[in-house]
Amino acid sequence: MTTATRPNYREDVAGRANVEDTPELLAYYDELASMNTAALWTVANKIEPWQPQSSSVPVVWRFQDLREHVLRSIDLVSPEKAGRRVVYLDNPGRRDVSAAVGWLYSGLQAMRPGERASAHAHAASALRFIMEGSGAYTIVDGHRMTLGANDFVLTPNGCWHEHGVSEDGAPCIWQDGLDIPLVNALEANFYSVHPDLQQADTAPVDYAVAAWGGRGLVPANDNWQHAYSPLLKYEWAPTYEALSNFARVTDGSPFDGVLMDYINPKTGGPVMQTIGASMQMLRPGEHTKAHRQVGSFIYQCAKGKGYSIINGQRLDWQERDIFCVPSWMFHEHVNLSASEDACLFCFHDLPVMKSLGLYREEALKDNGGHQPIVQP
Amino acid sequence: MTTATRPNYREDVAGRANVEDTPELLAYYDELASMNTAALWTVANKIEPWQPQSSSVPVVWRFQDLREHVLRSIDLVSPEKAGRRVVYLDNPGRRDVSAAVGWLYSGLQAMRPGERASAHAHAASALRFIMEGSGAYTIVDGHRMTLGANDFVLTPNGCWHEHGVSEDGAPCIWQDGLDIPLVNALEANFYSVHPDLQQADTAPVDYAVAAWGGRGLVPANDNWQHAYSPLLKYEWAPTYEALSNFARVTDGSPFDGVLMDYINPKTGGPVMQTIGASMQMLRPGEHTKAHRQVGSFIYQCAKGKGYSIINGQRLDWQERDIFCVPSWMFHEHVNLSASEDACLFCFHDLPVMKSLGLYREEALKDNGGHQPIVQP
């Protein structure tokens, strides 16, 4: 960097850097640069911001726009050549890292009946949320799981996994969610292709739900050693039942309505170490208050229609639409139906923020907790 | 203690005490006794046994024998005078501490429709398992729970709790399980009567199950601070469903068939810090192998009929019968039906043994893992 173009982040506030450029200083900076060093005060105000300023922008991806393109990918490229046919969500502020928001990746994957992707493993953690079709299945470390709409399945860090659609199924579309950008950024990602390209089944189909899906009961004497949930698959029917039951007895969160977290039954904690997931119900006509949180969120509308206001922008959504909330942006949600509930599936990186002691949240105090909508 | 009657526990084994009594030693022992001391070698072999020798004996309490006596207690004493009408299980080896086995108390409690016991709290932890009747309820810290047969409810350490039967119910009998003997032995028990004698409801009926009974989902942002399970009530229908599901995919334990633990969904651990509970299914004709464990167990047959062999004694049981397994006694279970499964509810003190690092278990190696039956 030459001194001519050197930025300076001065602030005229006590305790902040406020050093004017002088010829002497500019020469000094050049000397420092020659030794792989620099002067902190030239960047201090930039690298110590008053509060997070996300580089991501709020986006809604509408399924009616994307569906055709996603299905077209099946015709355009073969599974052998493409590996997976996925249209991924590319946040305008995060194109350099292929993220949908923050350090989270998401994409829509399509597959024809009878297709089966090759088995692989990576240090990144993944989940998929089924959007349409029938006959989908995922195999995780030899455990095959059948999947229907709004089911949610884990393929955690280090597991061999592969996806497929049975011969008698219908073309499937699902949402993938991964922490690939985070794990890459942390310079911690590894990738392996399964030596046989496909796994053998080593347990009865849907073992995980049969063993770990009890209501308040788990297998005794099990020797589960992994840091992720042995339940692996979370089906829609019991999820909606849980939300409905909880809705009967709770006032809900002012910010999120009836919000429940998917958990690891071995620990009561999040489903994976780096990605958490939740499902929430907005009751008919519900308009929540705004708050902001350290962490990035990707939502899919699993039922109903409404809109969210994120940093003053109104993003309308209906079933299958996906939208994101960047870190530390105020957000509030609205169910536009006066008679039907709306359900939002969400995955996020709160487990990262909480493990590292970085989580904070704050309610919007002004205007009754509601944001004015900014015209774009 | 005079020297005349002083016992001596000599063993002729290297590393064990083997000191003969002499007049000089007996005089020395008397001197020590005068100073509130004694010689270790006179008791070392007694207080350092090679392995546990439980003072409890295996017992089966047959419901057909007890039922009439339990119901008669309602006529004999009033709730005002008796507090609770309970026939408790009094192990012949543990009468001094009113225990059913080891340090666990258990009793059968009866109540008429319209009755309601006074609210109280204690440092002991308790559970109740419903055996017959209708309209039973328990209130724990203002949370009212309705109860049916084979439902299991917690009233943990320190909670205000009370039991009742609704006006439109039928006379109820249930099994109480507590760690009263343990908490008394640890000189840690406290008892309080609720200042109003009865609690007000402070939450919707059956809040706990509606909020915490989801399959892999829990309320987000809850602030549960207690060391016991917020689920509080574990109903029979989902319990039996969980066992049936697990049975489809597992070979089961060689010692216990299809065994599942009731858990605290906040932690994945036991329901309370001092008492764990499980339900197990013995498949038609199943005869498990024998093992022994450090810990005391109280079983109730919730379904079916069979027998258990405990330290060589055959104890037959059918629905509603209760039996105990003392610490470190070999035990194996048999389902006598060739067509129906049998289910055993169990509560035990394994959480104590595991928290204190004392748990051990051992399979019976001889005779194909089966005990010869000792004729009484």
Added chain:
Amino acid sequence: MTTATRPNYREDVAGRANVEDTPELLAYYDELASMNTAALWTVANKIEPWQPQSSSVPVVWRFQDLREHVLRSIDLVSPEKAGRRVVYLDNPGRRDVSAAVGWLYSGLQAMRPGERASAHAHAASALRFIMEGSGAYTIVDGHRMTLGANDFVLTPNGCWHEHGVSEDGAPCIWQDGLDIPLVNALEANFYSVHPDLQQADTAPVDYAVAAWGGRGLVPANDNWQHAYSPLLKYEWAPTYEALSNFARVTDGSPFDGVLMDYINPKTGGPVMQTIGASMQMLRPGEHTKAHRQVGSFIYQCAKGKGYSIINGQRLDWQERDIFCVPSWMFHEHVNLSASEDACLFCFHDLPVMKSLGLYREEALKDNGGHQPIVQP
């Protein structure tokens, strides 16, 4: 039990049992007894006390009285016959379980130079605190540790261990502390004699302190898997230094002066799962306030002189004297010197109480926090 001698624990308090004996009831009780059952209301008030009533009594064991008897044991019995020459502390309220207080055992062991006890292991946890002599050592799982006055060493649950005094040493006396009564009561004790009777050294002498005795540093990449402290030995010099340093910066506890806990550096928790230990300094002239705690305590005066008031009884102590505080008895401590500090070593069962959720404590509110002394 015949009806003639049946006790009855009536209390005339709402919510408590208060049933008079009648011929009909007494006959009913006999019927119940014939089925290994009994009526709860006959014992409810006994087994649900308002608060703990320890069966132990406060005792001080004065070293000047005991020393001669302890040393005499070496002459009276051989190590081969006695195993260990120990005079144990026998609380008048706990003679049935050979406990010094509550469920804790303690004894004074003596050994001559050149002697070495046989190696053994048990499920009970143990510690020893050196009182006098030189050349003492303990070997724990092949790790030999040298010991001097006021050093404290662990021989935890399941470890092979043996004690000895080197040929060039002087006769040694130390205090043993164990949870033998607790582990026996829990029917969880096991005992093994080492197959070779003596262990070989498998690590450099005093490895544990060299590796784990750093100030805020521990070995990296160690694979310690046990639930007890890898430090094993806690020496007097750094202990007294730690107390002196802490005393410079703290006001101390109103109940305990300058109180520090020995910890497991792997966890920050107690040294073993069932026994905790502490050392406290009473500053010159300090007279603490009274409180009571759930848990049993055994103290040895390591330095200085003073007295403690326990449940109204004054027990005077000086260096090497031992005294006990039973559960839920008020206690306060006094340093009788106006110029010298006094130090009390203590071991206790608080880890048990805390692991099981049973710990409570309460300050004495009356009389400025001080107990009136009861004349014996």
Added chain:
Amino acid sequence: MTTATRPNYREDVAGRANVEDTPELLAYYDELASMNTAALWTVANKIEPWQPQSSSVPVVWRFQDLREHVLRSIDLVSPEKAGRRVVYLDNPGRRDVSAAVGWLYSGLQAMRPGERASAHAHAASALRFIMEGSGAYTIVDGHRMTLGANDFVLTPNGCWHEHGVSEDGAPCIWQDGLDIPLVNALEANFYSVHPDLQQADTAPVDYAVAAWGGRGLVPANDNWQHAYSPLLKYEWAPTYEALSNFARVTDGSPFDGVLMDYINPKTGGPVMQTIGASMQMLRPGEHTKAHRQVGSFIYQCAKGKGYSIINGQRLDWQERDIFCVPSWMFHEHVNLSASEDACLFCFHDLPVMKSLGLYREEALKDNGGHQPIVQP
């Protein structure tokens, strides 16, 4: 991005993406881009690398080169204008985030006697390691700590902190280490200037070491609630003593010689949630074997001289030199003295990798575990 410049990351390996660009596909990609989406197979091989490829490069910063420039900063800018006079280490591969390696920041800060920086707080975690001078102190949440050469002090996430040099001191230089780049990347950083610009002392000087610096003892009944170490300051003398003691009894690690971790005495874990620290001793003539780890490391030579080989590059260092090891690069260390030990202080982000389940390590198998040196 126009199709003209679109990169393509094809690999001709089964299970990897290998799709040639065609006019139809390029048109499809443009359509996707218009909807904030893209095709995964165009970037899959890039974002799912076979193993980490760090963007950082190995660098050594030699103190003899930097010292003059660091001291000159004191003359060039005032503390009022600059906040802090720091020359930071700017890895050529990480200039965009001002990191020394990976997501770790480090700088050399200088201060004159009598100066005192303004107090502030941030969500980033920080440490400082004293290099030269006298009279340095740091105040953390009202706790003043005095600092000498090779002392290491924490100013964790969320704490008010400020640095100064006493009037009677000598000009000081120290190394700062922070996770600013990580916390910024996670969009989780907050910054506050203390309302009074300077903190009042609220505890005796050096309270933390006096209270928490015991050898195996900690204050009883403390109510420390933070996730970072209450010890805060780790002094050189006991650190070197710990290394020397450990060196007497260990063979050491083949990769790191005598390596000890600084710990939080409340947990036995790392000193902060996002930054760990260690000190290691390389014995005279020691040449360790190479391994690689997921995680980034910054070393300062605290004593002695030698060199490290990082990814085949030899970097020579002596006392006060700083060097870095990027993630997943092989590294081995050499002590060039045949008679003196060498000590390396290190801080790193292993707590992040381990909390998130991303840590891996691998020994170099070839060539006896030693890397051939690549000529630059």
